[in-house]
Amino acid sequence: MNYSLDNILQLENTPEFNMLDQQFNEFNPFKVLRVAKYEIRHSNVLAWLFDPNENHRLGSFFLRKVLMNLVTRADNDDKIDAFPYLSFAHASLSDIVVYREWSTNGHGAVDLLIEIPTLNIVLLIENKVHSVESTGQLARYLTSAKKHYPEWNILPVFLTLSGDTPSHDAYWMLTYEDVLHIIKQELTLNKATIANNIHDFLSYYVALLEERLVDDEKTMETALQLYQDYASAIHLLYANANPSKQKQVELRQAVKTLATLDNEIKHHLHLIYNRKYQTIDYIFKTGSDLVRQAFLEFVKEQGITTYSAHSRVPHFVMNDWLTGLEQMDQLKRYWLNYGLIIWFERKGSKRLKLYVEVGPIDYAERLPLLEALEAKNISFWKSGKQEGKKFTRIYTDTIDVSDWTNATIITNAMTSLLNTKAFHSVNTTVTKVLADLYTVRT
Numbered sequence: 001m002n003y004s005l006d007n008i009l010q011l012e013n014t015p016e017f018n019m020l021d022q023q024f025n026e027f028n029p030f031k032v033l034r035v036a037k038y039e040i041r042h043s044n045v046l047a048w049l050f051d052p053n054e055n056h057r058l059g060s061f062f063l064r065k066v067l068m069n070l071v072t073r074a075d076n077d078d079k080i081d082a083f084p085y086l087s088f089a090h091a092s093l094s095d096i097v098v099y100r101e102w103s104t105n106g107h108g109a110v111d112l113l114i115e116i117p118t119l120n121i122v123l124l125i126e127n128k129v130h131s132v133e134s135t136g137q138l139a140r141y142l143t144s145a146k147k148h149y150p151e152w153n154i155l156p157v158f159l160t161l162s163g164d165t166p167s168h169d170a171y172w173m174l175t176y177e178d179v180l181h182i183i184k185q186e187l188t189l190n191k192a193t194i195a196n197n198i199h200d201f202l203s204y205y206v207a208l209l210e211e212r213l214v215d216d217e218k219t220m221e222t223a224l225q226l227y228q229d230y231a232s233a234i235h236l237l238y239a240n241a242n243p244s245k246q247k248q249v250e251l252r253q254a255v256k257t258l259a260t261l262d263n264e265i266k267h268h269l270h271l272i273y274n275r276k277y278q279t280i281d282y283i284f285k286t287g288s289d290l291v292r293q294a295f296l297e298f299v300k301e302q303g304i305t306t307y308s309a310h311s312r313v314p315h316f317v318m319n320d321w322l323t324g325l326e327q328m329d330q331l332k333r334y335w336l337n338y339g340l341i342i343w344f345e346r347k348g349s350k351r352l353k354l355y356v357e358v359g360p361i362d363y364a365e366r367l368p369l370l371e372a373l374e375a376k377n378i379s380f381w382k383s384g385k386q387e388g389k390k391f392t393r394i395y396t397d398t399i400d401v402s403d404w405t406n407a408t409i410i411t412n413a414m415t416s417l418l419n420t421k422a423f424h425s426v427n428t429t430v431t432k433v434l435a436d437l438y439t440v441r442t
Contacts, residue, residue: 003232003257005265008272011230016222017279023219024278030208043100043111043127045205046179050114051098056198058186060093063114065182066174067123070157074357074391075173077381083153084119091118104144108137113145115152122149124156126171128164138168161212162312165347180209220286220311227287238284240266241273249405250288286311291346294410301411302418306336315343318427324434329361339366340430344414346401352410353398354417356426360390370394372433378426395426 011017035041052060067088071080095117102113112125124145126138138158145154158166163175183206187199194202227234235254239246246255258266273280295314299307307316315335317325325338335341339361347353358370370385373394384392399417403409417423 003236003254005236007230007233008237008269011226011233012272012276014226014230017226017230020219020222020226020282021276021279024211024282026207028204028207030204035208040101040111042129042176046125046127047098047100047112049183050096050112052094052096057195058190058198060096061186062182063093063096063116063123064088065185066178069178069182070155070172070174072388072390073173073178074384074393075163077383077393079170079172080383083121083155087119093118104141107140107144110141110145115149120152122152122154124154125159125174126157126166128158128160129176133158133167138166138171142168142170163345176209177213180206180213183209223283223286226283231287234280234284234287237269237273237280240269241277248288290405290407290410291344294407294414295344297407297411298414301415308336310343313343313345315341317342318431320427320431321434324431324438327438329365331359331361334359339369340434344417346404347398350400351398352401352413352417353396354414354423355393356395356430358384358392358394363387369433369437372437373429376429376433378429394430395423397422 033041035045048054048056049058049062050066052058052063067085070076071083071085071088093116097115099110099113099115101109101111103109110124111127112123114123114125116123122145124141126133126141138156142154142156145156156168156171157174158164158168158171159174159176159179161176163173163177166173183202187194187202187206191199232254235251236257239251239254240258245251261269289311292309292311292314295307295309298304299309299316303319304316305319306322308314317336317338317340321338321340325340328339331337331339335343339359340357341359342354342356345353345355358366358373360366361369367385367387370380370392374380374385378394380392380394383389384394397417397420399413401410401413
């Protein structure tokens with residue numbers, strides 16, 4: 001790889017780079033206030049939304065939708081029977097009290113704690129945007145809340161950007177993608193009744209979350225192409241401005257080159273990076289993400305024809321499922337538009353997880369499918385068959401990945417998850433169930 005300084009100027013002059021940079025630098029007051037980087041500021045926005053008595057004049061819509069989302073999220077299926085969740089849809093939530101940085105008397109502060117007297121529930125939310133949980137943190141918070149509210153039901157929630165699994169089994173999972181969908185739905189359904197200034201405020205927040213969470217295919221492809229064409233320039237700019245990241249494998253040669261440059265040149269590199277850091281960071285993150293590269297090799301090796309190489313959650317369906325899936329209810333905004341999906345997701349620093357899920361197809365079709373799978377010994381939480389349930393996980397498995405900087409190791413991990421006896425059994429069962437249910441349809 002040629003580490004020429006001219007390459008940096010070539011990168012800056014490409015129309016694709018400048019279009020991407022313009023996209024990342026559209027005006028947003030949340031960026032001006034640097035909300036994106038700090039959990040405390042996200043928590044302030046969420047506390048404002050949770051409180052029905054705040055000046056947004058939207059009542060309890062956000063709290064109600066979050067409670068219902070917690071119940072319908074597949075990760076929480078094993079917990080919902082402990083709560084009277086049907087009341088979440090209609091109970092009065094006007095008397096709640098929202099606390100920020102709720103003190104645990106020497107054991108840290110809970111990001112958000114919400115008293116809901118009508119339901120006799122205390123909602124405890126630990127918010128992780130960039131940081132990771134410290135050892136025993138979740139347990140300490142839950143213990144403190146139970147001690148302070150002995151007569152209440154404590155509903156502890158672990159809120160993260162990408163659905164990280166909490167270390168404590170009692171915690172329910174919630175993601176910022178869930179938050180994004182809730183706010184977007186409210187903006188769409190009630191646009192005529194939301195005050196203009198509130199609508200603008202929430203629209204800016206939505207834009208901020210979308211920038212962090214939504215990997216638009218076109219944007220991602222542009223970034224990948226720029227990375228392939230100008231990797232040396234991206235590496236040099238990124239390594240110079242991020243000393244703490246210089247041990248990454250991709251940056252080794254860039255670090256060696258930096259050692260040969262004088263301080264004035266490094267200063268100019270820093271100035272260039274500071275002007276375009278969001279764009280450079282995105283290109284580096286997208287291009288050096290080996291999960292996508294590993295997945296593309298995986299589907300090639302497996303001969304899988306129907307897939308999406310999403311950078312965070314690459315997903316696919318088995319070839320033998322396609323005949324049945326094509327006859328099922330088609331979904332416009334769910335993965336590959338099929339009612340069954342398989343995907344990989346990196347979980348933390350060590351694990352790769354495989355999921356198989358039945359999606360939000362019409363209940364009249366969903367229930368017979370789930371009952372047929374259940375009859376053939378595919379197990380899932382009983383709530384998965386309830387009307388109104390959108391997502392039902394029918395299989396999960398995890399494997400340790402020893403080196404996330406080696407695409408071959410990641411590909412092998414994906415292959416190993418697919419080659420287990422348990423997955424082969426699920427695959428065979430799903431194939432047979434789809435054939436039994438749909439071969440006679442005209």
